[in-house]
Amino acid sequence: GNSVTQMEGPVTLSEEAFLTINCTYTATGYPSLFWYVQYPGEGLQLLLKATKADDKGSNKGFEATYRKETTSFHLEKGSVQVSDSAVYFCALSEENQGGKLIFGQGTELSVKP
Amino acid sequence: GAVVSQHPSRVICKSGTSVKIECRSLDFQATTMFWYRQFPKQSLMLMATSNEGSKATYEQGVEKDKFLINHASLTLSTLTVTSAHPEDSSFYICSAPEYSSGNTIYFGEGSWLTVV
Numbered sequence: 614g615n616s617v618t619q620m621e622g623p624v625t626l627s628e629e630a631f632l633t634i635n636c637t638y639t640a641t642g643y644p645s646l647f648w649y650v651q652y653p654g655e656g657l658q659l660l661l662k663a664t665k666a667d668d669k670g671s672n673k674g675f676e677a678t679y680r681k682e683t684t685s686f687h688l689e690k691g692s693v694q695v696s697d698s699a700v701y702f703c704a705l706s707e708e709n710q711g712g713k714l715i716f717g718q719g720t721e722l723s724v725k726p
Numbered sequence: 727g728a729v730v731s732q733h734p735s736r737v738i739c740k741s742g743t744s745v746k747i748e749c750r751s752l753d754f755q756a757t758t759m760f761w762y763r764q765f766p767k768q769s770l771m772l773m774a775t776s777n778e779g780s781k782a783t784y785e786q787g788v789e790k791d792k793f794l795i796n797h798a799s800l801t802l803s804t805l806t807v808t809s810a811h812p813e814d815s816s817f818y819i820c821s822a823p824e825y826s827s828g829n830t831i832y833f834g835e836g837s838w839l840t841v842v
Contacts, residue, residue: 647831649833655835655836656833656834656835657836658833659831659833702769702770706831711758711823712758712821712823712829712831713772713775714760714770714772714821714831715772716771717769718768719767719768719769721767
């Protein structure tokens with residue numbers, strides 16, 4: 614079945630460091646891919662998305678490129694801030710599934726000043 | 727923009743009682759909504775798909791008699807945890823896709839349930 618695998622956390626970085634959170638997926642069709650962010654005690658916020666191969670999603674300095682050849686959607690940011698500390702979830706939604714999401718296990722990011 | 731609202735955000739109930747969580751789409755119609763459950767420091771697991779005007783579709787391993795889902799209108803789905811036990815304590819969150827905006831999926835704020 615479909616699945617999403619993320620790198621394990623927690624990831625601890627210093628402010629202004631470069632961030633990469635790896636995400637790979639398994640899907641039978643052509644899914645849309647998402648990154649969601651969850652701040653402590655809150656719900657989920659959509660960070661960015663990509664709906665087809667080679668699309669790049671970007672938002673708030675974060676980027677991820679839909680790589681079909683490597684079935685990956687790695688999240689990157691050039692310079693993290695303390696306020697980026699949160700849990701990041703990679704997710705996929707298969708076409709014709711009506712918005713049902715399959716999530717990775719989440720990666721906790723902690724940015725120190 | 728479109729918003730999905732959940733209520734209550736936090737609830738404490740006694741073992742054996744039932745608790746209802748509401749999920750509303752505020753400015754769009756949602757024929758389908760999804761309910762997820764999240765244990766502390768874990769990922770979100772899909773519990774069920776809520777379909778307006780018909781029965782919910784439950785994921786494998788989710789007890790439909792324990793987690794009652796009702797989607798009585800195009801803007802409201804409810805999840806009722808019946809005969810709650812401490813192991814039902816969790817974070818429950820709903821989502822609704824808005825098909826008119828390119829299938830954007832909106833999440834509610836989530837509901838923290840504590841069963842004592």
